[in-house]
Amino acid sequence: xxxxxxxxxxxxxxxxxxxxxxxxxxxxxxxxxxxxxxxxxxxxxxxxxxxxxxxxxxxxxxxxxxxxxxxxxxxxxxxxxxxxxxxxxxxxxxxxxxxxxxxxxxxxxxxxxxxxxxxxxxxxxxxxxxxxxxxxxxxxxxxxxxxxxxxxxxxxxxxxxxxxxxxxxxxxxxxxxxxxxxxxxxxxxxxxxxxxxxxxxxxxxxxxxxxxxxxxxxxxxxxxxxxxxxxxxxxxxxxxxxxxxxxxxxxxxxxxxxxxxxxxxxxxxxxxxxxxxxxxxxxxxxxxxxxxxxxxxxxxxxxxxxxxxxxxxxxxxxxxxxxxxxxxxxxxxxxxxxxxxxxxxxxxxxxxxxxxxxxxxxxxxxxxxxxxxxxxx
Numbered sequence: 001x002x003x004x005x006x007x008x009x010x011x012x013x014x015x016x017x018x019x020x021x022x023x024x025x026x027x028x029x030x031x032x033x034x035x036x037x038x039x040x041x042x043x044x045x046x047x048x049x050x051x052x053x054x055x056x057x058x059x060x061x062x063x064x065x066x067x068x069x070x071x072x073x074x075x076x077x078x079x080x081x082x083x084x085x086x087x088x089x090x091x092x093x094x095x096x097x098x099x100x101x102x103x104x105x106x107x108x109x110x111x112x113x114x115x116x117x118x119x120x121x122x123x124x125x126x127x128x129x130x131x132x133x134x135x136x137x138x139x140x141x142x143x144x145x146x147x148x149x150x151x152x153x154x155x156x157x158x159x160x161x162x163x164x165x166x167x168x169x170x171x172x173x174x175x176x177x178x179x180x181x182x183x184x185x186x187x188x189x190x191x192x193x194x195x196x197x198x199x200x201x202x203x204x205x206x207x208x209x210x211x212x213x214x215x216x217x218x219x220x221x222x223x224x225x226x227x228x229x230x231x232x233x234x235x236x237x238x239x240x241x242x243x244x245x246x247x248x249x250x251x252x253x254x255x256x257x258x259x260x261x262x263x264x265x266x267x268x269x270x271x272x273x274x275x276x277x278x279x280x281x282x283x284x285x286x287x288x289x290x291x292x293x294x295x296x297x298x299x300x301x302x303x304x305x306x307x308x309x310x311x312x313x314x315x316x317x318x319x320x321x322x323x324x325x326x327x328x329x330x331x332x333x334x335x336x337x338x339x340x341x342x343x344x345x346x347x348x349x350x351x352x353x354x355x356x357x358x359x360x361x362x363x364x365x366x367x368x369x370x371x372x373x374x375x376x377x
Contacts, residue, residue: 035238051276071279100230100246104201147179165197173207178327209236243278
């Protein structure tokens with residue numbers, strides 16, 4: 001029997017205050033790419049159980065409180081979105097984009113030992129950490145003003161190290177500007193330099209759920225030549241718990257697979273025990289919204305981004321966005337505006353990200369605050 005006692009009144013009061021605080025802060029969360037429009041109330045009963053997707057999602061284990069069947073359906077959905085061939089696809093639901101990136105670099109290193117990793121100075125901060133964890137050789141490449149790779153610098157860096165295989169870490173929607181690296185160009189560059197031994201990973205944390213639903217997507221997927229990809233689940237789809245997916249070819253995954261006898265599972269992921277609830281969230285969202293719903297969401301986010309650019313322009317404030325991007329970049333505003341709207345900054349620029357919960361009224365209020373609270377000279 002488990003001993004329990006009622007929560008003390010002061011502790012209950014703290015929980016109530018925290019809930020109210022989070023609810024208030026959610027109204028002005030526009031600087032980070034998390035969709036706040038979701039409802040998983042039907043799934044709350046599953047929180048009564050210790051749901052654990054230990055091991056490979058496509059293999060059985062001794063632990064039977066799991067959601068692996070739903071997880072496999074989620075992976076299949078994303079494999080189709082990213083044009084990963086059905087006969088060779090593999091993946092799993094991660095704790096978020098950073099885990100997916102770490103897995104991508106790990107898989108690349110195991111596929112091409114002693115390779116050099118090339119990544120942009122605008123690459124997500126988790127990637128530098130992944131390099132240190134995995135102890136791989138790497139070179140940071142300059143970026144262009146819009147956030148893409150400086151392709152001339154990339155070409156020259158690869159040329160200098162042509163004696164070792166190349167791992168190119170690309171980004172489909174950079175953190176600050178939403179830029180998409182030109183993967184077909186990078187693939188052509190590697191081919192022109194006769195770099196047969198190469199691996200391309202794509203960090204598509206946010207834009208991996210926008211590119212499939214626009215009329216003119218950029219080259220970003222397996223059809224364009226990538227070998228693995230990481231996409232977040234709590235960003236565009238929305239989830240109360242951070243999550244994501246990582247996808248790769250099965251033949252590359254098999255290089256790292258190990259059997260673990262006492263759990264009766266094949267160890268192919270970074271984690272041992274894995275969250276069994278987040279695959280359920282993603283499965284539920286896919287079933288409820290589907291391609292049609294996600295398409296409306298993506299195009300709505302982009303329309304709102306364009307509205308924001310125009311709203312800033314009406315007040316003489318230069319704002320811009322990359323093609324197919326819902327990240328709106330503008331000059332860094334006053335600290336009062338940054339604090340109120342939870343806006344991300346880098347150097348002299350700031351951005352807002354028009355996720356599903358951001359409305360025209362929200363944009364108008366932000367622009368009004370920027371205008372009425374100028375940066376002190």
